[in-house]
Amino acid sequence: MSMKSKSTSELKASIHRVEEICKSNKLGLTEIRKQVFEIIVKNNIPIKAYEILDKISNINNKPSHPPTVYRAIDFLIENGFVHKLNSINSFVGCFHPNAHKECYFLICKKCNIYQECCDDSLKDRISKTAIHNNFVISNTTLEIEGHCLDCSQK
Amino acid sequence: MSMKSKSTSELKASIHRVEEICKSNKLGLTEIRKQVFEIIVKNNIPIKAYEILDKISNINNKPSHPPTVYRAIDFLIENGFVHKLNSINSFVGCFHPNAHKECYFLICKKCNIYQECCDDSLKDRISKTAIHNNFVISNTTLEIEGHCLDCSQK
DNA sequence: TAATATATGTTATGTTATAACATTGTAATG
DNA sequence: CATTACAATGTTATAACATAACATATATTA
Ligand SMILES: [Zn+2]
Ligand SMILES: [Zn+2]
Ligand SMILES: [Zn+2]
Ligand SMILES: [Zn+2]
Numbered sequence: 001m002s003m004k005s006k007s008t009s010e011l012k013a014s015i016h017r018v019e020e021i022c023k024s025n026k027l028g029l030t031e032i033r034k035q036v037f038e039i040i041v042k043n044n045i046p047i048k049a050y051e052i053l054d055k056i057s058n059i060n061n062k063p064s065h066p067p068t069v070y071r072a073i074d075f076l077i078e079n080g081f082v083h084k085l086n087s088i089n090s091f092v093g094c095f096h097p098n099a100h101k102e103c104y105f106l107i108c109k110k111c112n113i114y115q116e117c118c119d120d121s122l123k124d125r126i127s128k129t130a131i132h133n134n135f136v137i138s139n140t141t142l143e144i145e146g147h148c149l150d151c152s153q154k
Numbered sequence: 155m156s157m158k159s160k161s162t163s164e165l166k167a168s169i170h171r172v173e174e175i176c177k178s179n180k181l182g183l184t185e186i187r188k189q190v191f192e193i194i195v196k197n198n199i200p201i202k203a204y205e206i207l208d209k210i211s212n213i214n215n216k217p218s219h220p221p222t223v224y225r226a227i228d229f230l231i232e233n234g235f236v237h238k239l240n241s242i243n244s245f246v247g248c249f250h251p252n253a254h255k256e257c258y259f260l261i262c263k264k265c266n267i268y269q270e271c272c273d274d275s276l277k278d279r280i281s282k283t284a285i286h287n288n289f290v291i292s293n294t295t296l297e298i299e300g301h302c303l304d305c306s307q308k
Numbered sequence: 309t310a311a312t313a314t315a316t317g318t319t320a321t322g323t324t325a326t327a328a329c330a331t332t333g334t335a336a337t338g
Numbered sequence: 339c340a341t342t343a344c345a346a347t348g349t350t351a352t353a354a355c356a357t358a359a360c361a362t363a364t365a366t367t368a
Contacts, residue, residue: 311366312367316361316362317360317362319358319359320358321356321357321358323356326353329348331347332346334343334345337343
């Protein structure tokens with residue numbers, strides 16, 4: 001199972017990708033937004049908003065406040081750079097080549113490691129379900145909780 | 155789209171079903187648990203914990219407290235009678251014949267109406283994804299947010 | 309009855325998220 | 339350049355969601 005933490009080069013690439021996308025789309029990747037993104041992607045497990053808040057406060061040597069963090073998160077989610085895992089109120093970076101919003105997640109309840117997936121056939125089936133119900137999708141949450149190989153063997 | 159509210163007979167049937175399952179499995183369906191279940195299923199849109207709290211307080215003519223409601227909800231979820239919609243912090247009753255835990259939801263962001271689905275091929279694909287990643291599933295959250303037919307036409 | 313387990317009551321607090329308004333920075337317009 | 343408009347951030351306060359901890363009550367069962 002490829003539930004390992006990201007390499008330094010993968011992190012660099014993902015940060016660089018976001019910078020490029022923002023530049024070409026004229027999105028304001030401000031200092032705080034960048035800091036929040038880096039904190040999220042450098043964490044190898046899903047991170048909570050108030051953990052980000054603590055880290056931001058430390059980095060800048062002054063207390064930050066919740067709205068600062070939540071606004072940055074909103075920006076990052078809107079642009080597909082970050083996903084929220086609703087089942088655990090946590091955030092993860094999107095490591096797929098061109099940031100998007102339709103990822104699925106396996107989340108280990110024991111060690112919190114996670115795996116981002118992007119299964120087209122799954123996406124197709126969900127689309128069909130929606131069409132069949134005359135439903136227009138704006139956002140899909142597919143989170144699979146359970147235990148990873150390591151944790152289920154212990 | 156069958157996103158209509160439940161008929162009185164459907165409600166009665168779902169309450170009766172829960173009573174029978176509890177009786178045959180020796181689960182303590184206490185007064186409060188029953189009240190909470192009825193409040194949830196009689197609401198035709200997903201309901202929030204503190205809304206349940208208000209209703210319980212009114213029914214019993216005395217203030218209830220959050221733990222009372224959350225404990226009842228926990229019981230109902232554990233036994234597959236109720237689902238939590240993580241994307242909107244709300245609860246819905248399970249209207250499937252034999253209460254279970256693997257339902258999917260279409261949720262209209264505008265009018266809050268919802269549709270409970272149970273697509274086996276979707277379930278299969280999710281299982282395959284899990285197996286492929288050596289992952290043991292304990293719980294799946296699949297919530298599709300968007301707009302229902304009525305709301306997308308307006 | 310006494311012991312045990314299950315469920316509920318109660319108080320307090322922890323956690324997650326947003327409203328509202330002030331301030332600052334930046335870019336376009338006259 | 340000054341003015342205006344807009345985007346982003348700072349700040350205070352509070353709303354919304356959820357649980358810890360411990361006391362009390364109720365039901366089983368030894
Ligand atoms: Zn992604
Ligand atoms: Zn694990
Ligand atoms: Zn169900
Ligand atoms: Zn609707």
